Amino acid sequence: MGAGHARGHSVKIGVGVEGPSDLNFWSKVLHRELSGCRFDIRNMKNRDKLIRETPKLFEQFKDLHYDAGFILVDRDRNPCVTSVYQEFDQTVRQEARRQDGRCLFICVAVRELEAWFLADASAINSILPKVNYVAPPETGHAGTKTRIKELLRQQHGPDFGYNEIFFAKQIAPKFSPARAIQHSRSFRYFWERIAATARPA
Numbered sequence: 001m002g003a004g005h006a007r008g009h010s011v012k013i014g015v016g017v018e019g020p021s022d023l024n025f026w027s028k029v030l031h032r033e034l035s036g037c038r039f040d041i042r043n044m045k046n047r048d049k050l051i052r053e054t055p056k057l058f059e060q061f062k063d064l065h066y067d068a069g070f071i072l073v074d075r076d077r078n079p080c081v082t083s084v085y086q087e088f089d090q091t092v093r094q095e096a097r098r099q100d101g102r103c104l105f106i107c108v109a110v111r112e113l114e115a116w117f118l119a120d121a122s123a124i125n126s127i128l129p130k131v132n133y134v135a136p137p138e139t140g141h142a143g144t145k146t147r148i149k150e151l152l153r154q155q156h157g158p159d160f161g162y163n164e165i166f167f168a169k170q171i172a173p174k175f176s177p178a179r180a181i182q183h184s185r186s187f188r189y190f191w192e193r194i195a196a197t198a199r200p201a
Contacts, residue, residue, distance in 0.1 A: 014061035037198035110140035
């Protein structure tokens, strides 16, 4: 891994995600926004399996000669990002903390992917035009799924339910990382690193 900085080499990045809504969202956003890079996005079905299988995923990415691997995990109920890191295998933690030649990045959505959705008010208002949503300075607080459910009820009525996969598919075409980085520190951390890897200097 790491050979992508050579001239003429097409950058390839492996991405491990928690579930199908993440897969639907990132398969659209990454390929659109970072079109010169190839992404191999792996849906691991749930958070626990993603964390447990990260050593195997990283080995697969290395065997495929990918330039880097990114693991996207929700903070959920963990008290802090550091406590999320502690759930990973020690060898994974060591690789993710390397200062030179790092090829594995663990990026934590604070608190969950929905907080990153809410960081782009324009995208939210595009698919839910009745709500007049304004993004707060920082969306990484508790209850972001609850907030989206509230917005959906404002748009569609009190009995409308939240389908994670459908919502991810809806918002992906409208989502702008350039807008979202202004309202989520954890998203900015992730986006700056994956964009720099996909577009090496």
